[in-house]
Amino acid sequence: MLVICDCYLTTISQTLEIFVYYTMKCGMWDRIKLLSPEFLMSESIILTDAGLLPEDLLPDVSHLVTEDDEPLDNLPSEKQQRLLTETLYSSWNGLSNAQEFLVAANVGLFTTGKQPAIVPDVFLSLDVQVAENWWEKKHRSYFFWEFGKPPEVVIEIVSNREGNETGRKILEYARMRIMYYIIFDPSRQLGGEVLQMYELRGRQYVPMSEQWLTEVELGLCLWEGAYEGKRDVWLRWCDATGNIIPTGAERAELERLRAELEREAKEAALQRAERLVAQLRALGIEPEV
Numbered sequence: 141m142l143v144i145c146d147c148y149l150t151t152i153s154q155t156l157e158i159f160v161y162y163t164m165k166c167g168m169w170d171r172i173k174l175l176s177p178e179f180l181m182s183e184s185i186i187l188t189d190a191g192l193l194p195e196d197l198l199p200d201v202s203h204l205v206t207e208d209d210e211p212l213d214n215l216p217s218e219k220q221q222r223l224l225t226e227t228l229y230s231s232w233n234g235l236s237n238a239q240e241f242l243v244a245a246n247v248g249l250f251t252t253g254k255q256p257a258i259v260p261d262v263f264l265s266l267d268v269q270v271a272e273n274w275w276e277k278k279h280r281s282y283f284f285w286e287f288g289k290p291p292e293v294v295i296e297i298v299s300n301r302e303g304n305e306t307g308r309k310i311l312e313y314a315r316m317r318i319m320y321y322i323i324f325d326p327s328r329q330l331g332g333e334v335l336q337m338y339e340l341r342g343r344q345y346v347p348m349s350e351q352w353l354t355e356v357e358l359g360l361c362l363w364e365g366a367y368e369g370k371r372d373v374w375l376r377w378c379d380a381t382g383n384i385i386p387t388g389a390e391r392a393e394l395e396r397l398r399a400e401l402e403r404e405a406k407e408a409a410l411q412r413a414e415r416l417v418a419q420l421r422a423l424g425i426e427p428e429v
Contacts, residue, residue: 213246214299216299216326216372217261217297217299219367219368219370220261220297220324220374220375221245221246221261221262221297222245223367223374223375223376223387224243224245224262224295224375224376224377225243225244225245225262226387226388227376227377227385227386227387228241228243228264228377228385229243230386230387230388230391231385231386231387231388231391232358232377232385234266235266235267235356235357236357239267239269240267240268240269241264241265241266241267241268242264242265242268242269242270242282242291243262243263243264243265244262244263244282245261245262246259246261247259247263247281247282248281248282249263249281249282249284249290249291249294249316250281250282250283250284251284251290251315251316252284257281258309258312258313258316260294260295260296260313261295261296261297262293262294262295262297263282263291263293263294263295263318264291264292264293264356264358265282265287265289265290265291265292266292266356267289268287268288268289271286284316290316290317290318290319291318292318292319292320292353292355292356293318293319293320293321293322293353293356293358294313294318294320294321294322295322295323295324295375296309296321296322296323296324297324297326297375298323298324298325298326298327298329298330299327299329300329301329301330305323305325305330306323306330306332310338310345313345314340314343314344314345315343317340318340319339319340319353319355319356320337320338320339320340320348320353320355320356321337321338321340321345322335322336322337322338322360322375323335323336323337323338324375326372326373334362334373335351335360335361335362335375337351337360351378352380357380358377358378358379358385359377359378359379359380359382360375360376360377360378361375361376361378361382361384362374362375362376363375363376363384367387368389
């Protein structure tokens, strides 16, 4: 069962009454209750896993801007976004009890069909699945009524003071009930720490004292090193022991080094055996081979 609290109510048109289906039996809805938006705003509603709303009651997205064809980002931010997304798809198996996950960069989050999206640099959502026909407009972005939940993590990469990361965005993400909000400010444009991590408590974010995201079983840490030939301080995913989760290229290099060490170990063992055989023969002993 899915528990839908008031955090999701902005995904439903508040100008119409909404059918909420709360019992399913033998594949058929056997009870239907007509609820007003005021009731929805005041109580938590339990819905079935069959979907939040029938197709004919889903918000119209034809007028929404899901992409503007005018991407404009800087080289460091683009590479940092790719590092955060590619790493999880290459080397992370996901949450222990989750089926699938979605990590994406520069994709809009829509809580309602009447408001424009807010677009984090990176977000991570657990236990969700992208639709097969993802080119259809109703599946192109992260519509809350489509996925049935907000992402667990949003990350903002600060490159100037125009993003309002500690102002409007922190309020918007809290209103969306996103569990963890991360600000990575490598050049300290905001005047604070390079890495600022917040956890939602009630209706507002509080600073985190540790870098482990308990509910997603992942951590975030600063790592100084080279990524795709560029040495810098990067934001990296890490495990519970603080070890960074490798990229696909790093995994391949680790496997190559491991295979090389095994080959060298075998060659060294063979050379030792050959020397021992030679020593035995020098003593007039013919070893059994």
